[in-house]
Amino acid sequence: MRTLGEYIRLYFIIEAQYIKARMQYRADFIISSIGMLFTSLATLGVFWVILQSVPDVAGWSLMEMVFIYAFYMIAISPMQILFDHIWQLRFHVQEGTFLKYYFRPLNMMFYYMSEMFDLKGLIQLVMGIALLIYSSIQLQVDWTILKFVLLLITLFSAALVQIAIIVAASCAAFWVVESYPVLGLAWKLREFAPYPMSIFDGAFRFTFTFLIPIGFVAFYPSQLFLRPEEVHWFVYLSPIIGVGLFSLAYWIWAKGVNSYTGTGS
Amino acid sequence: MSLIHIENLNKHFKVLNRREGLSGAFRDLFSGNYKTVEAVSGISFDIEAGEIVGYIGPNGAGKSTTIKMMTGILQPTSGVIEVNGLVPYYNRIRQAQTMGVVFGQRTQLWWDLPVIESFKILREIYKVDEKIFNQQMEMFNDLVGLKALHMQQVRTLSLGQRMLCDIAASFLHNPKVVFLDEPTIGLDISVKAKIRSLIKKLNTEHKTTIILTTHDLGDVEALCTRIIIIDKGKILYDGDIKKVNALFGAYRTLKLQVDNFNESTLQVLQEKMTSHFGTDKNFTVSQTEEFWTDITFDQALTPLSDVLNFVMKNFSVLDVRIVEISMENVVQKVYDGALG
Ligand SMILES: Nc1ncnc2c1ncn2[C@@H]1O[C@H](COP(=O)(O)OP(=O)(O)O)[C@@H](O)[C@H]1O
Numbered sequence: 001m002r003t004l005g006e007y008i009r010l011y012f013i014i015e016a017q018y019i020k021a022r023m024q025y026r027a028d029f030i031i032s033s034i035g036m037l038f039t040s041l042a043t044l045g046v047f048w049v050i051l052q053s054v055p056d057v058a059g060w061s062l063m064e065m066v067f068i069y070a071f072y073m074i075a076i077s078p079m080q081i082l083f084d085h086i087w088q089l090r091f092h093v094q095e096g097t098f099l100k101y102y103f104r105p106l107n108m109m110f111y112y113m114s115e116m117f118d119l120k121g122l123i124q125l126v127m128g129i130a131l132l133i134y135s136s137i138q139l140q141v142d143w144t145i146l147k148f149v150l151l152l153i154t155l156f157s158a159a160l161v162q163i164a165i166i167v168a169a170s171c172a173a174f175w176v177v178e179s180y181p182v183l184g185l186a187w188k189l190r191e192f193a194p195y196p197m198s199i200f201d202g203a204f205r206f207t208f209t210f211l212i213p214i215g216f217v218a219f220y221p222s223q224l225f226l227r228p229e230e231v232h233w234f235v236y237l238s239p240i241i242g243v244g245l246f247s248l249a250y251w252i253w254a255k256g257v258n259s260y261t262g263t264g265s
Numbered sequence: 266m267s268l269i270h271i272e273n274l275n276k277h278f279k280v281l282n283r284r285e286g287l288s289g290a291f292r293d294l295f296s297g298n299y300k301t302v303e304a305v306s307g308i309s310f311d312i313e314a315g316e317i318v319g320y321i322g323p324n325g326a327g328k329s330t331t332i333k334m335m336t337g338i339l340q341p342t343s344g345v346i347e348v349n350g351l352v353p354y355y356n357r358i359r360q361a362q363t364m365g366v367v368f369g370q371r372t373q374l375w376w377d378l379p380v381i382e383s384f385k386i387l388r389e390i391y392k393v394d395e396k397i398f399n400q401q402m403e404m405f406n407d408l409v410g411l412k413a414l415h416m417q418q419v420r421t422l423s424l425g426q427r428m429l430c431d432i433a434a435s436f437l438h439n440p441k442v443v444f445l446d447e448p449t450i451g452l453d454i455s456v457k458a459k460i461r462s463l464i465k466k467l468n469t470e471h472k473t474t475i476i477l478t479t480h481d482l483g484d485v486e487a488l489c490t491r492i493i494i495i496d497k498g499k500i501l502y503d504g505d506i507k508k509v510n511a512l513f514g515a516y517r518t519l520k521l522q523v524d525n526f527n528e529s530t531l532q533v534l535q536e537k538m539t540s541h542f543g544t545d546k547n548f549t550v551s552q553t554e555e556f557w558t559d560i561t562f563d564q565a566l567t568p569l570s571d572v573l574n575f576v577m578k579n580f581s582v583l584d585v586r587i588v589e590i591s592m593e594n595v596v597q598k599v600y601d602g603a604l605g
């Protein structure tokens with residue numbers, strides 16, 4: 001068996017090559033990075049427009065919304081950067097090209113995901129970090145070592161939640177031919193993540209908190225830093241939710257991989 | 266103990282008979298309307314270390330399904346399968362370290378990277394010693410001039426070049442056994458020859474066990490001493506290739522496009538051929554593609570020119586092709602008792 005260290009080393013070796021190859025298509029990289037930049041700016045623009053007409057969103061100010069959005073940008077980056085190959089899963093499964101991932105002495109999820117690395121996601125990550133710093137200065141969040149550690153832990157859990165939702169949804173491809181709607185829906189749902197959960201009414205809020213917990217991607221963990229006094233008890237469970245959800249997604253993936261029979265040739 | 270042990274192995278697929286439209290898809294979800302495909306049914310064989318075995322049969326015979334079970338992708342429906350003393354399906358990662366696999370035309374190299382980088386990544390994956398890696402790369406270069414391709418992106422290789430690279434790559438980590446599933450499919454004669462000689466040399470170099478799947482009899486003639494013929498999931502023959510060669514080596518199929526082709530053409534042709542050449546000359550007339558009539562015969566008994574002359578004289582022929590006997594024909598002859 002391989003150790004985690006060996007996997008990380010292997011990951012860097014593959015990605016270094018991959019980035020080298022990608023750099024030949026520099027224009028493609030620059031254009032899609034600019035696209036990503038504008039998408040993020042557009043969302044911030046929407047916040048700004050909303051908060052021009054109403055003083056706050058469910059009691060949350062513009063700068064607080066920016067903080068939540070920054071948290072969101074950072075939290076979804078690992079999914080976009082490291083798990084980008086997930087989008088191709090259904091094609092590989094349908095066309096039988098998925099077979100090759102069984103032939104190496106490697107963890108299959110690792111091997112599969114290592115085949116793609118989304119560079120432009122790094123731009124989003126950097127933007128998110130910059131916005132987080134900016135908004136927390138504006139909001140006068142007073143950072144202590146403990147809070148900073150808490151930030152890292154909650155970011156990590158939030159990233160796991162997002163990864164788990166997308167991985168689990170994409171696994172539908174192992175059982176259903178027309179599987180895209182499932183993944184499409186899961187991907188769409190993330191757009192609700194950077195909003196205060198209190199703007200959603202009962203059923204939606206319940207869903208986003210307990211069933212498909214996208215509330216844990218940004219809003220709930222952000223609360224810990226913005227308004228710790230309003231935090232619900234379950235927010236403290238976010239690391240457990242992150243790890244638990246990822247384990248569940250991994251289990252679904254393993255089920256899918258083990259039941260995949262390829263295509264009848 | 267043999268390297269591969271298979272006993273009464275079965276693999277059945279449940280295939281959904283899909284219903285039309287959205288409501289059909291919805292109903293499929295809850296009430297499956299399944300049929301069972303017996304892709305592999307009750308096969309048994311043992312393969313010893315160092316052997317090179319031709320596993321042949323027509324399309325859909327169950328070859329790839331068997332390979333998928335031997336490589337641990339598929340769980341058998343029932344039966345025993347052991348490779349290296351382990352059950353592949355439950356020991357996938359451990360088995361992968363001692364196996365090499367090439368599956369059809371689907372490359373396992375890194376599509377966007379130069380060839381040499383794929384080999385370097387494989388060195389890391391299989392933890393191949395630097396010194397052994399260099400030796401292997403030298404050997405590959407000697408065999409197929411791999412160095413010339415080192416800097417080329419995999420995506421820019423021709424199918425034949427890619428196949429050579431894929432096969433070489435599957436031997437990089439000195440596996441105990443290599444599975445080659447249809448390595449020559451879609452390649453022209455000269456590339457096929459290159460691939461065959463590469464496989465042959467790789468087998469002798471390290472005494473690597475090779476299971477070669479193909480529906481091209483030329484591949485097995487060139488490479489294997491032992492041949493296993495499979496059809497409809499069952500083994501028809503397992504033994505020395507000499508016996509098979511003696512029977513089919515000289516067989517050829519003459520493909521004809523006859524003017525005014527109709528339902529009776531096949532029968533008329535068969536009757537005329539037998540009455541002219543005699544019943545003991547093993548003529549088979551059949552049809553495998555639209556508008557083409559196939560005459561399969563033994564060149565050792567009847568010279569090709571005689572057959573051609575006779576056909577040209579009696580029919581108005583638009584087009585002619587001569588091909589080696591097809592797998593389908595071989596299988597038919599085995600069913601007819603040709604191998605006793
Ligand atoms: N994943 C699958 N699902 C359903 N049927 C399959 C599947 N794989 C193979 N089959 C069927 O099993 C039979 C054997 O297939 P295969 O092993 O691929 O044949 P070969 O490799 O000899 O051409 C065929 O009838 C094929 O359609």
Ligand SMILES: [Mg+2]
Pocket residue numbers: 265328329330446447
């Ligand atoms: Mg096949």
